[in-house]
Amino acid sequence: MSYTKGEWKVKRDISCISEINIENDYFTICRNVFPEDAHLISAAPNMYKALKKISNCTNQDDVDRLIAVGLLDELKNIINKAEGK
Numbered sequence: 001m002s003y004t005k006g007e008w009k010v011k012r013d014i015s016c017i018s019e020i021n022i023e024n025d026y027f028t029i030c031r032n033v034f035p036e037d038a039h040l041i042s043a044a045p046n047m048y049k050a051l052k053k054i055s056n057c058t059n060q061d062d063v064d065r066l067i068a069v070g071l072l073d074e075l076k077n078i079i080n081k082a083e084g085k
Helices: 035-042 044-055 060-068 071-082
Strands: 009-012 020-023 028-030
Touching (some): 009 035, 020 035, 060 071
Antiparallel strands (some): 009 020
16 A cells, blocks of 8 residues: 655645645645544554554564554554644
């Protein structure tokens, strides 16, 4: 699967106060996003990466290893981003 790489960020268009965009450092990912959806959309690449890590686990040892290297903290940070915190 491919998608636009980079950290996706919520940005307000300075020329139009009501317009909210999702951007990375190089591109606008989507324009005129509803405010209640903006943070969730911006967290999508991080969610995808975390879910990919989890889906690659084949046994409990793999899960334990991910937890040991900070996956739970990573997931909490992703959820906070999705909730706009």
